[in-house]
Amino acid sequence: MIRIKKLIAVGALSIFAFSAVGCEMIQRTPESIKKTVLAKVGDLKVTRGEVDEIADPYLSRYGEDYETNPDLAEQVKELRTQALNLLVEQKMMLKKAEELGLEPTQEEIDAGVTEYIEGLKEQLGGEEAFTKALEDIDLTLEEYTAKLNESIKVNLSTNKVTEEIFKDINTTDDELKTxxxxxxxxxxxxxxxxxxxxxxxxxxxxxxxxxxxxxxxxxxxxxxxxxxxxxxxxxxxxxxxxxxxxxxxxxxxxxxxxxxxxxxxxxxxxxxxxxxxxxxxxKSFDESKETIKSTLENEEKNEIYTTTIEQWKKDLKVKTYEKRL
Structure with missing residues (x-):
């Protein structure tokens, strides 16, 4: 698969809080700190609160003193930097989806939310377990659905934009045989x-x-x-x-x-x-053909993705303020 940076989710119900969607699901920091701008992507901003939404669940594993423990300073900075970079890419995807006319419709978003919630209920063991999980994170179904709307929008936009930039990738039989x-x-x-x-x-x-x-x-x-x-x-x-x-x-x-x-x-x-x-x-060539095709196309996708992201950063005049992390 293409190596778009991701942080692995822990806890099914809170997956979107952990997977760089920028949702305001967990209030962990004072309001003034949460609003600190850590990056600008065109007219969009990445705040400290959004970065903390992703990084804090992982950082908490280091113990309650991770903020003040000098031995953890490097790990803390690295996790927050990963979260920041991921959010910057997501904001770029939202901007490009808008520019290219690829924004998901509300119908698509609603379908994605429904599919996710139904899958989550099955994973957790049913409606009752799902309701209990919502109570545990102090959210109503309406509040959680609103958060998922934003998450699904990001995911769908990313999928549509990446499909667009990869649309011309094609490998010939001669390339596969070589x-x-x-x-x-x-x-x-x-x-x-x-x-x-x-x-x-x-x-x-x-x-x-x-x-x-x-x-x-x-x-x-x-x-x-x-x-x-x-x-x-x-x-x-x-x-x-x-x-x-x-x-x-x-x-x-x-x-x-x-x-x-x-x-x-x-x-x-x-x-x-x-x-x-x-x-x-x-394995014969015919037996290996699909594997080779996938390998070559993924290599090309990674190259195109990396080059495109770097160009978009210039086009959108992306600025990051890592010293504020």
């Missing part, structure tokens, strides 16, 4: 096992026994000097051929093997490896 050919190792995998022995002469002896038909897993359990795989018969599990988990000599060693083959001794900084490959599989 990617497949250039990244073939990522579509190849096998169950890789090895026996590690530091002494070369002993390693040669054990390899000969394996090649002559002795059970590879039994030999690994008895002789391997790799404590991480010894008891598992030397198995490293299913391994893709583009792995970077192992030393180069080892990876190159198993990539040369065919199904069921046992390698010559492969020397690395760890000693001598005797490697066996089983259950080799290779």
């Amino acid at each position: 990617y497949y050919d250039e990244h073939l190792d990522s579509f190849r995998e096998a169950n890789v096992s090895h026996i590690l022995i530091k002494d070369e002469a002993k390693a040669k002896e054990i390899r000969e026994r394996a090649v002559n038909g002795e059970d590879f897993a039994a030999l690994a359990k008895e002789f391997s000097e790799d404590p991480g795989t010894k008891e598992n018969g030397g198995s490293l599990g299913v391994t893709t051929y583009d792995t970077t988990k192992y030393v180069t000599e080892f990876t190159e060693g198993f990539k040369k093997l065919k199904e069921g083959e046992i390698s010559d001794l492969v020397k690395s900084t760890h000693g001598y490896h005797i490697i066996k490959v089983t259950d080799y599989k290779e």
